[in-house]
Amino acid sequence: METNELKNAQASENALNDIPNTIESNSADPKKKKSFWQELREWIFSLIAALAIVLVLQNFAFTLIRVDGASMNPTLVDCERLFVTVYDVKFGDVERGDVVICHYPNRGRTFFVKRVVAVPGDTVYRYMGVTHVVYETTDENGQTITVDEPLDNQYVSIFYNLNNDYEAYTLGADEYFVVGDNRGNSHDSRDWNDSDPSRDVGPITKDMITGHVRCVFWPLNEIRPID
Numbered sequence: 001m002e003t004n005e006l007k008n009a010q011a012s013e014n015a016l017n018d019i020p021n022t023i024e025s026n027s028a029d030p031k032k033k034k035s036f037w038q039e040l041r042e043w044i045f046s047l048i049a050a051l052a053i054v055l056v057l058q059n060f061a062f063t064l065i066r067v068d069g070a071s072m073n074p075t076l077v078d079c080e081r082l083f084v085t086v087y088d089v090k091f092g093d094v095e096r097g098d099v100v101i102c103h104y105p106n107r108g109r110t111f112f113v114k115r116v117v118a119v120p121g122d123t124v125y126r127y128m129g130v131t132h133v134v135y136e137t138t139d140e141n142g143q144t145i146t147v148d149e150p151l152d153n154q155y156v157s158i159f160y161n162l163n164n165d166y167e168a169y170t171l172g173a174d175e176y177f178v179v180g181d182n183r184g185n186s187h188d189s190r191d192w193n194d195s196d197p198s199r200d201v202g203p204i205t206k207d208m209i210t211g212h213v214r215c216v217f218w219p220l221n222e223i224r225p226i227d
Contacts (some may be wrong), residue, residue: 002092017162062086063211065113071187075099075226081218082113082226084211094176094209095119096135099226101211102178104201113213114188115151117151118177123219124189124203125168129161131190133177153184164194175203 006189032044065082076082076099084101094100102110118124123134133153160182171177180186192202215225 039173042104064217065111065211065213069112070185071182072099072115073182073185075115075181076113076213076216077222080216082213083215083217084213085210086211089206089209089212094206094212097227099213100209101205101213102209104204104208111210112178112188114178114180114186116176116209117149117179117189118171118203120171120173120175122177123168123170124177126165126190126193129164151179151183151190161195166193174205176206176209177203178209205217 017150039046054121062083065084067076067078067080067082070078083183089100094116096116096119099113101111101113103111118133118135121135125132125134129152132148133151134146134148136144136146177189179188187201189201189203192200194200213226216222
């Protein structure tokens with residue numbers, strides 16, 4: 001009987017000794033290495049996903065734009081970088097005074113940064129070479145007043161061509177007038193109904209307005225909101 005107990009104890013000890021070997025043997029199996037084509041497929045998928053996210057952000061959320069030229073001086077300066085929101089233009093209203101990113105009729109997808117000076121229902125006309133916009137607003141007392149605002153520097157009237165003047169035109173439900181803040185050095189909606197129609201801009205539609213400029217974020221010492 002003692003012999004049997006001794007044999008059982010030795011058998012149990014041998015079984016315990018075998019357990020680590022079994023575990024070690026199972027854990028030592030190496031993972032299968034991914035093939036070149038698997039890695040390439042995953043890399044391409046990641047790239048496509050990143051591009052899709054960028055496109056969605058640019059078309060529906062925000063984008064970044066670099067100023068090129070002096071047509072918006074002094075509000076915006078050449079080479080400054082702008083933070084531009086997109087969603088509020090696509091799904092909201094464009095208001096008079098907004099600084100926007102837009103493109104012109106017959107100019108492809110070349111983008112311009114301009115200020116909206118007239119919205120649907122406003123009136124524009126040109127007299128003695130000076131383009132005017134007429135609109136209603138409220139004064140400090142809450143009274144409705146009519147404003148007739150000249151869009152050009154007065155010196156242009158010296159060189160005006162009588163044939164380039166035009167009668168009052170009321171903007172339609174989807175028409176906007178945009179101009180550069182640097183009125184003497186900006187090609188914009190004022191170029192319209194004149195003797196040279198080759199570069200006419202005139203009123204643009206809302207689908208030509210792609211973003212609302214919110215702030216300058218570069219250079220760092222020029223960070224500021226844009227009104």
